[in-house]
Amino acid sequence: MPDAAGLAWAMVQRFMQDESGVTLRDDQSYLLEARLGGISRSFSFPDTPAFVRAACAPGATAPHRRALIDAMTTHETLFFRDAPFWERMEQTVFPSLSATGRPIRIWSAACSSGQEPYSLVMMLEESFPELGKRTEILATDVAADTVDRARNGVFTTLEVNRGLNARRMVRHFDSVAGGFQVKATLRDRIRFSVHNLVAPGLDPSDCDIVLCRNVLIYFEDERRRQVITRLRRAARPDGLIGVGSTETLSLRSLGPGWYANAEKEWR
């Protein structure tokens, strides 16, 4: 980690300890970009350390302080986040895709440390193995070290405890130093790469599902519209867009967090 990021993480650790009693470890520094990257951009800071310096400074504005605390405490990513969203995936979305018989592509457009794409492959492996074999999963995030961490697939006890019951744990993870690693057979099914939703770059195309959950809330209106347009272009006309349960799109809703990209009915 470069010096600016290292110093920023130390500031976040001290700030969170003083402000909310939350202890963040040195080896959790990947959370700097994963949790604060989007917020920094939404406040138009040039980079995440600049936001951290402003939010942790004496006399910092309440919105900056609040955003930092919220991000470090309540927006933790977890496996199978938002049960109703995943129920819809299991009961409607995957069965529909199974019925098509063709190759499927899914883009997890803000995968953070990987819980979302790994939840996808776990569900496919458990309940839709045939569909899983013909499904390509692309997982991207803006922060390179977050993507490395996601690709490595090692999670701490606290992280696997969140959202995974013991049966899933033993089926899909191996015990390793430092925690639990997603089995290689599942890791190999996901293509991880660095991608920035708000910078020029090549997006995936023809996706049956584009997931961008709990990220749009951090963008101001114009940027949010631009990102939604990119997500829609990446999806097939009959594809689906999945967002966080508290986010809404001006598209036809198909259940909690699920939207139809175009007019075709999705049953």
Add this chain to the structure above:
Amino acid sequence: MIALVVDDSMAMRRIQGKALEAMGYQVSTAGNGVEALAVLGALTRCDLLLTDWHMPEMEGIDLVRAVRKDPRWASIRIVMVTSESDTKAIESALAAGADDFLMKPFTADTLAARITEVMRA
């Protein structure tokens, strides 16, 4: 709903007991497996058993096996709450009859979420 928390650490009994009470459970506690079987014998009903693994007198996994053998407790849900964190240990707990296995450390939110899931299953 009635729950029994079994742990040789008083602090852990208190943490888990408080979380369960916040969820509306009536909570009994025991310090090891032998004590837990005595408490269960005195209860007319118990819906949920949370038990540690490593305890004096009787280990948690032996308690799980003993409870699973007793037809009076056929419907009880069992969660092992322990610092054991090897997938082999988790597999043996599930094979012994535990419904779920929560590794320490965990947050109160996680404990509540896992109990809700196990009671709904």
